[in-house]
Amino acid sequence: MSTQTMTAEYTHGMGAALTKADWADITATDLEQVLPHFPRAGRLLSIAWRSPRPFSAAARIVTDKGPLFVKRHNHALRTPQNLDEEHRLVRYLKQQGVPVAALLETETGDTIFSHDGWTYEVHNIALGLDLYQDRTSWTPFFNMGHAHAAGAMLARVHRALKQYDAPPRSSSLLICDDRLIRQADPLRALSADLPHRPGLAGFLRERDWERDLQSHLLSPYHASALPFLQTAPRLWTHGDWHASNLLWSSPEQEGTVTSVLDFGLAGKSSALFDLATAIERNLISWLDMETGKTPIADLDQLDALLAGYCSVTPLSATDIRALASILPLTHTDFALSEVDYFFGLLNDRENAILAYDTYLLGHADWFATTEGQRLIHHLHARSNRV
Structure with missing residues (x-):
């Protein structure tokens, strides 16, 4: 396959349709400048596939030493420190036996190479089938077996990270955590953030954001979620546990997770918050909102995901009630970081508005609908059976 014809001009957008890529493709010229700094990489032969993911440029390549995966970030989004x-x-998880792809090192022993305002990373190809590579977030698993396997692997990751001790991420852009919502006064915490987040501040100046957050998120949900958010043990987590960030042994019911991919949104929160994020990413059909439909929660896959998780780490009745309380607020911090990214970094007003109106406020509002309450009641009923 020619390195000049395999392009990702269009990527997954904020909705169901493909959209114009925010970041230019990695070119053969780029790779020929970067790969020599990774002694194990070899000489570029071809670019086999380009990722349709929106927040970076990435490609599967072939060199004379075999296939590799290369990812590139703009320094405005991920500095070398952020990526390190x-x-x-990732290196810690690999030491703990979690199946993650190995990172290649440069001649100086680093796993990052910075060049011309870009940060590059090179990975070995992870083991398994990339069955969901064309699926976006907020689309379900292919079957119940995959939901169960994803839950079991997520519990393995959380168990492996219990002893991992590192400070929180140094960036607030596109990081999935609960830093604001776990505060007793999230509005005050966000107000204190804004001088350091000019993109988000610029957008929020156009909105009555304090009233919006109070009425859509905090008044309905924060008081019940706060005790769980504040008492759950702090833990580094994946942050984007969707089927497309996992590789698989088979597309069938018996398929297992063979590799865990893409820790780009990872941050410090809690196992319960990360599990709530997995539910939010996979099991609610948020994309239906584009066509005016009410999103549906897949309760069968929810039960399978939780059963898989419990097969490794049992959840108490209190844990499951915590999930029910946390879920309506799960997307809060990340939606605000999306607004910051789109408005401040890309000058993309349309997607910033979508992130604010639909993802920040609309997702929270859904939990007050009949379908949202069906999900919450299902979790409470499950807690009563534990």
Whole structure:
């Protein structure tokens, strides 16, 4: 396959349709400048596939030493320090036996190469089938077996990270955590953030954001979630546990997770928050909102995901009630970071508005609908059976 014809001009957007890529493709010229700094990489032969993911440029390549995966970030989004925090996490998980792809090192022993305003990382190809590579977040598993396997692997990751001790991420852009919502006064915490987040501040100046957050998120949900958010043990977590960030042994019911991918959104929160994020990412059809439909929660896959998790780490009745309380607020911090990213970094007002109106406020509002309450009641009923 020619390195000049395999392009990712369009990527997954904020909705169901493909959209114009925010970041230019990694070119053969780029790779020929970067790969020599990774002694194990070899000489570029071809670019086999380009990732449709929106927040970075990435490609599967072939060199004379075999296939590799290369990812590139703009320094405005991920500095070498930001990326090193992620790499330390990945290396630790690999030491703990979690199936993650090995990072290649440069001639100086680093796993990051910075060039011309870009940060590059090179990985060995992870083991398994990339069955969901064309699926976006907020789309379900293919079957119940995959939901169960994803839950079991997530519990393995959380168990492996219990002793991992590292400071929180140094960036607030596109990081999935609960830093604001676990505060007793999230509005005050966000107000204190804004001088350091000019993109988000610029957008929020156009909105009555304090009233919006209070009425849509905090008044309905925060008081019940706060005790769980504040008492749950702090833990580094994956942050984007969707089927497309996992590789698989088979597309069938008996398929297992063979590799865990993409820790780009990883941050410090809690196992319960990360599990709530997995439910939010996979099991609610948020994309239906584009066509005016009410999103549906897949309760059968929810039960399978939780059963898989419990097969490794049992959840108490209190844990499951905590999930029910945390879920309506799960997307809060990340949606605000999306607003910051789109408005401040990309000058993309349309997607910033979508992140604010639909993802920040609309997702929270859904939990007050009949379908949202069906999900919450299902979790409470499950807690009563534990």
